[in-house]
Amino acid sequence: MNVVIFAGPTLSASEGARVLDATYLPPAAQGDLYRAALGKPVAIGLIDGYFERVPSVSHKEILWAMKQGVHVFGAASMGALRAAELSAFGMEGVGEIFKAFASGALEDDDEVAVVHAAAEDGYRPFSEAMVNLRATLQAARAAGILGEESRRTLESFAKGLFHADRSWPALFQRARETGLDVAGLEAFRRFVTEHRVDQKRLDAFALLHTLHARLEAGLPPKETRYAFSHTDAWEHIRQKVGAAPASGELDAAL
Structure with missing residues (x-):
């Protein structure tokens, strides 16, 4: 069909x-x-x-x-x-x-917006969609990697980024600059590497x-x-x- x-x-x-x-x-x-x-x-x-x-x-x-x-x-x-x-x-x-x-x-609308490469480069994304950031943060909370307060704080930081600038490195940098718990951030970084939710x-x-x-x-x-x-x-x-x-x-x- x-x-x-x-x-x-x-x-x-x-x-x-x-x-x-x-x-x-x-x-x-x-x-x-x-x-x-x-x-x-x-x-x-x-x-x-x-x-x-x-x-x-x-x-x-x-x-x-x-x-x-x-x-x-x-x-x-x-x-x-x-x-x-x-x-x-x-x-x-x-x-x-x-x-x-x-x-x-x-x-x-910016919840799903990404910037990406051209067709010949497979439309490779250069940014991360807010909905993916949210889903991964929620998964980390459910797994006990993040507390609710940390999840909310990181979600707020991510939402505050312009959609074209949203990425995991940008989010971690923002979190470090504001003094979030370093050990907790490192555990979350490992979680993102292994269990990021797309x-x-x-x-x-x-x-x-x-x-x-x-x-x-x-x-x-x-x-x-x-x-x-x-x-x-x-x-x-x-x-x-x-x-x-x-x-x-x-x-x-x-």
Whole structure:
């Protein structure tokens, strides 16, 4: 069956192909999901998407795709954000990050933002997503490596960093500068080395496994009940897709 997955820094195409046979495309920019939906796939999985320097994948193109009978799933990064925003219309979210945004436990886009290398370098991340920092801190607390006060302090330090500057070295440096317990930090450093939690990656695989199971069970065309309005903004997206190639080499993704 024809399935399209948008991914990059969270999950490589070769890794994804081991779970789900699909067409793997780079992180989605505005218009890319509409372009993919024109090919009438059974489903589209949105994991990574660009932001900052170009318009992000729009809600409107997701709504249009579902109106054409295409199932749209989201997880991990931009996909989790859009699924939380459009779940009432039928976009399906998968994973812990989606659940956190859908419940309101998380609200900020920067929670999933990373900067990364270009396609030829495998979209290698240069920063760490806040959701991964949070998940690892929580895992260390559960393992008894960190007390609750230390976990909260480190989480606050991480959130205070600009998303492009978030990394484990930057967090440890900030902690040292503020005088946190050196022995406790060293134990946590060892924990991160051995047990770092990549929640985005876990949720991306969860999306692929979910899609695989749904396809195996039989996935009829998507049914929707909302009316789709052809606004000027929507026509602008359609015209732009007709005049431009797919998203190129940008350097920041959700």
